[in-house]
Every structure is written in structure tokens, then in C-alpha cells.
Amino acid sequence: MPDKRLELSDAVASIKSGMTIGIGGWGSRRKPMAFVRELLRTDVKDLTVVSLGGPDVGLLVAAGKVKKLIYGFVTLDSIPLDPLFTAARERGELELQEYDEGMFVTGLRAGAARLSFLPTLAGIGSDVLPANKHLKTVKSPYSDDEYVAVPAIRMDVALIHVNRADAAGNVQFLGPDPYFDDLYAMAADRTFVSTEKIVPTENLLDEGSYHTLMLSRMYVTGVIETPRGAHFTTCEPDYGRDEVFQKHYAASAKDPAAWDAFTAEFLAGDEAAFHAAVERFHAEKEKANV
Structure with a gap:
């Protein structure tokens, strides 16, 4: 099996302006944040x-x-909304294609299956359809039912984070949910x-059953230990x-001066510098609480 191990910087260097990238995880759960920080x-x-x-x-x-x-939503889970995204949306800075979760996943499934669209009942009778003028409905060839025809979501690159992987790119999750990361990978031209x-x-099953093996190496372009x-x-x-x-x-994120300070402290350096800054942050917090 080929060795697909890469450096974080090498994987991100292949992402170019104007590309469509998929980011796995869910809200503030198992997000590939090292990739995000490198970007x-x-x-x-x-x-896109x-x-x-999250x-x-x-x-x-x-x-x-x-x-x-x-997207389907942007949330920090224990904090309902991400303030940076919320502010940008309120300023009208982004082109938005907002689906409900069922429609979003249907689009991923269509992309993963190399289909141009898939039908779904999700969204029927909701405000999602008038908010997305590009969406069309289709009649069933077998009944009088009507469905939303969700266009396939295809990506140039998918980025996901997992618990374990081997050097060939066989991927394992050990948590409560795969969060559709497998669909991102199958709907993308390349997956890191x-x-x-x-x-x-041979040790992939030491901590979990066969069912935790989320992805075969055939869908993975590169794997980075982070x-x-x-x-x-x-x-x-x-x-x-x-x-x-x-x-x-x-x-x-709610105050420009505070955000500038946050960026300087946590995001100005490399990945090692980020984690060192987080350690200092917690040490100072503990000292202040003594």
C-alpha cells in the first residue's frame, strides 16, 4: 500500500483560490481545525x-x-451562534446557499454517488425553497408525489479530522457519530x-470494531498526524x-480590539505556537482562579 503521509503545510498548499472545499465535522464537533488554521x-x-x-x-x-x-447551520453547539459568521451575514458579505440538514445531506449523497441531483421530501412547504431560487421540484414517475430536486454538492477538496488512520489512508472514527465525513470524502476530487x-x-481495530472504519484508503489523498x-x-x-x-x-469575536488581540496571540504563528499559546492561556486562567 502506498504511504500517503504528508505535512500539514503540503496538503494545504494544494488548495488554490476559487476552489470549493468541504469541511467535515458538525458544529463545534470534530472539526479539522488544524487545516483551518493552516489555511x-x-x-x-x-x-466556496x-x-x-462551526x-x-x-x-x-x-x-x-x-x-x-x-451550509445547513453555523453553530458552536454550547454557544448557539458563531459571532464571526453572524456578523458577516448581517453585513451581507457572503453569497449564501442555506439548506435544511436533510437537503444538505441529500446534496452530499448525490455528489458522492456522482449523480446530478437526488429527490427528497425535505424542504417541501418550508421557506427554504423560496430562499433558494435555483432549487427545482420533480414529479415522481411512479405516483403523484412531488419532491425537491437537490443538486449534487461536489468539491475540489474535502478536509476531515479523525481519531485514527494508517499511513495508507484507511480512516477510523471512535466517537459517537461519523458526522457525514464519509460523504464529504466521496463527493470530493481529493480528500485530506x-x-x-x-x-x-494491523492495529486499527485495537480501539474499535470494524464498523468504526469510516473510509477506505481509495478515497484519501493524504493523511497528516495532527x-x-x-x-x-x-x-x-x-x-x-x-x-x-x-x-x-x-x-x-464580538469586539474588534479583542479580536485583534486574539488573532495576534493565537493565530499569528504555526500550529505548535497555537497549542503553546492555548497552554499559556489555561495556565493563566488557573493561576487567576487560585
Whole structure:
């Protein structure tokens, strides 16, 4: 089997302005945040981002990287809304294609199956249809039923974060939910996977059953070992969400001066510098609470 291990910077260097990228995970859960932070360090812009969004969307929008967003929601889970995305939306800075979750996943399924669209009942009778003028309905050839014809969502690149992978790109999740990451990979021309740990292929079942093997290597372009690569979102069971840091992120995002300070402290350096800054942040918090 080919060795698909890469450096984080090499994977992100293949992402060019104007591309459509899919970002796996869900809200503030198992987001490929190391990839997102690496994208912030580039001059890439005008991206179309496909995401069930969380801080990934907020950070990329705030950095001026996103032209269009195809999404079902943008939430921090324990904090209902991401303030960076909310502010950009209120300013009218983004082209938005907002679906309900059922329609969003139907679009991913169509893209994964290499179909131009798939029919769904999701969205019928809702405000999603008038808000998305491009959507059409289709009649069933077998009954009088009518469905929403959701166009396929295809991506140039998909970015996902998982618990374990081998060097060939066989991918394992150990948490409660795959969050449709497999569909992102199958609907993308290329997929890069960050993982908490790269393990020998023969050890992939040490911590989980066969059913936790989310993706075959055939869908994976490159794999990068990035411990705590989902921080500050969850990566159960390896770690939960860093709620203290997330609150700091959300509070900072609401004030321009505070956000400039946050960016300088946490986002100005490389990935190692980010994690060192987070450690200092928590140490100062603990010291202040003594």
C-alpha cells in the first residue's frame, strides 16, 4: 500500500483560490481545525465552503477567505451562534446557499454517488425553497408525489479530522457519530485527513470494531498526524470541547480590539505556537482562579 503521509503545510498548499472545499465535522464537533488554521496562514481567497459549520466557518469568513457558503447551520453547539459568521451575514458579505440538514445531506449523497441531483421530501412547504431560487421540484414517475430536486454538492477538496488512520489512508472514527465525513470524502476530487494518531494497519481495530472504519484508503489523498488537530472542538473520546477557550473565542469575536488581540496571540504563528499559546492561556486562567 502506498504511504500517503504528508505535512500539514503540503496538503494545504494544494488548495488554490476559487476552489470549493468541504469541511467535515458538525458544529463545534470534530472539526479539522488544524487545516483551518493552516489555511489562515495562506493567501488563498474566494473559496466556496461546504460545511455543517462551526468555528471553521467563523474563522475563514473573518479572514476574508470565503466568497460563498453552502451550509445547513453555523453553530458552536454550547454557544448557539458563531459571532464571526453572524456578523458577516448581517453585513451581507457572503453569497449564501442555506439548506435544511436533510437537503444538505441529500446534496452530499448525490455528489458522492456522482449523480446530478437526488429527490427528497425535505424542504417541501418550508421557506427554504423560496430562499433558494435555483432549487427545482420533480414529479415522481411512479405516483403523484412531488419532491425537491437537490443538486449534487461536489468539491475540489474535502478536509476531515479523525481519531485514527494508517499511513495508507484507511480512516477510523471512535466517537459517537461519523458526522457525514464519509460523504464529504466521496463527493470530493481529493480528500485530506488529519488524525490524532497514525497507527499500523494491523492495529486499527485495537480501539474499535470494524464498523468504526469510516473510509477506505481509495478515497484519501493524504493523511497528516495532527495531535489535538480538532481543538477547540471535540474529538471524542480523545478529548472533549475546550469550553473555556471557546467562550474566549466567542467573546473576543464580538469586539474588534479583542479580536485583534486574539488573532495576534493565537493565530499569528504555526500550529505548535497555537497549542503553546492555548497552554499559556489555561495556565493563566488557573493561576487567576487560585
